[in-house]
Amino acid sequence: MEPRVDLSSQKRAGRSLFFREVSKMPKVERGRSEEELIPLRHSTAHVMAGAVLDVFPDAKLGIGPAIRDGFYYDFDLPRPLTPDDLQRIEVRMREVVKQNVPFVRESMTREEGLRFFAERQQPYKVELIEGFDPDEGAAGGSVSIYKHANFVDLCKGPHLERTGEIKAFKLMSIAGAYWRGDEHKPMLQRIYGTAWPSQADLDRYLAQLAEVERRDHRKLGRDLDLFSIDDELGSGLVLWLPNLSVVREELESWWRRIHHERGYTLVYTPHIASERIYQRSGHIDKYGENMYGPLELEQGEGPLSAERRQRFWIKPMNCPGHVKVFQSRVRSYRELPLRIGELGTVYRYERSGTLHGMLRVRGFTQDDSHIFCSWADAQAEIGGVFDLAMEFMNVFGYSDPVIYLSTRPAKRLGTDEMWDKAEGALKEALECRKVAYRIDEGGGVFYAPKIDIKMRDAIGREWQGPTIQVDLNLPERFDVTYVNEKGERERAVMIHRVLYGSLERFVGGLIEHYAGNFPLWLSWLQVAVIPLKPAKAGDGSGAAARTSEYADEVLAALRGRGFRAEVDHRDADMRTKIKQAQERKANYMLVIGAREAEAGTVSIRPRHGAQEQGVPLRDFLTRIEEERRSKALPPDFHGAGPSVAEAVAEQRAGT
């Protein structure tokens, strides 16, 4: 099977489903941590709930916790909320804040609590108390409530002293949310808000949101002609436009080169496969809902009878194919470890409401690899993948990797002995590298423990990165074996890993990470040549023609060295050409006039930074060849934290 994202740390309100904002970015004044802000945010949620009750006296209260950057509260209301309601609620909240009334805690027995909220017609609160463990709680089965003004809520606190301590908040959005997160339970209306110790903190946070919006890959994708998703073609299916196709081509060639260097065998496997293999792999049973199919295909000649019909499905994962590659003949221990890799395109039916630009799609290409080896080699192989993963993240300028080891879940396949071995191999691989990691107890998937690497992007958001799993399911189901030194069949260990994950999601993330300003090696327009005078013959002096000719020579020199370059011969104002090249995110603009043509130089205008006049063309070429070769991050890139390499070095030094 394949890596599953651990969602436990991502279950929070955020602007996206795939990352969470790390507190580092909108720094809170006086060094307050997110934890210290919980009472503030939770208290603001209470004030909001009170205001909602003022506006809708019949509202039924759900829950209202503090979350990263703010809070929310769920309500069962007689009608849908409108933005105007949010306004009214916010106005009412400000009144209560101004009144500066105290938050008062009271304690009551479980029975009193049940009666209290039943009387107040708050069925969700009653349900919550009924769900409490009677043996829990300091006072043995007691519940606590908090009051302010005429609002009372079931709550264990803690809260601020008074409402006046709430300084800066804003109601952000309305959303539907299932009661207790269960899609079979009623849907409540959730109001999200944000709250901060000061107006300056709130302003910073709102600026951060604006920055996130500015970098949104869907917007940049349109503006820069990167990708398109067409309704008629099918939602969730990405068209890679020429510009982004360049980025992908570079990513893929580099990926292939690195994998060849590391002893991987690259393969291609079909996009559809018989139902039989997915029955054996367990996909039909466990994953059927997400699969496209079945396709009824005829076998052999003659009328389409039931016997001749065979059912095929579009592949949702690459692993069964790779198992079959391994099993294409008897394997000897001498061939191991066998590292099989593929840029494999898979299709999965995702519910319509979950689609999101390139980050959540229905067809995508994984940089999938399955390593078949013995237990003796497993740890070294895992370590090798880990090192490669870190190298990858470092090249792209991601920072602050956080490593999680997810161990056996309660519901699982396989024996304890196998889990011991699998977890041990992952753990040893990390420990012999002296890498700090966190254990996510029970966070593994039912068939595998795993290592997850998360990292931070340029504005401090944390993304799911590479994942490494030791698969305990497929080798059993497919009876994957090799012949050992003693001539006996032995079960192979199967390590599954992805580095990019999916090209679509990875590149969508890169667009936001770089804010559209790609490093030279990935850029679709590396150099824009801008001749100063239009190419018009017969203007007398011949200077225009010479300039134009020289511009073509410069272009030829660039293209001859494999650079993606264009020359803008249009009869337009140079300033317009510069602006447009800038908007297209050209890494360098070369302004060419009579002076340059005469001296064989170029005037360099980088995408960001100061321009340089009179640089010999040869020097410029040498310079950008080095920049391309080293995959240097662009000068206009600023990471949010220590690079992956620095972070790892630091961890090792500290242990």
Next chain:
RNA sequence: GCCGACGUAGCUCAGUGGUAGAGCAGUGGUUUCGUAAACCGCAGGUCGUGGGUCCGAAUCCCACCGUCGGCUCCA
């Protein structure tokens, strides 16, 4: 899939019952210019799709499709 909002030109948006608008982009011309937008013209839309109400619908109602914010789920 669920809740809510939204869908007008390639893009950003105006237009709320009476003959479809702007800016940018596109295109034709003029301008010949040294580092982020020269000037003038033209063209471009069965107002997401299909039904309905009405003398008349971009505008009101219903269904469907899609997008956005969440929920749920995930690479």
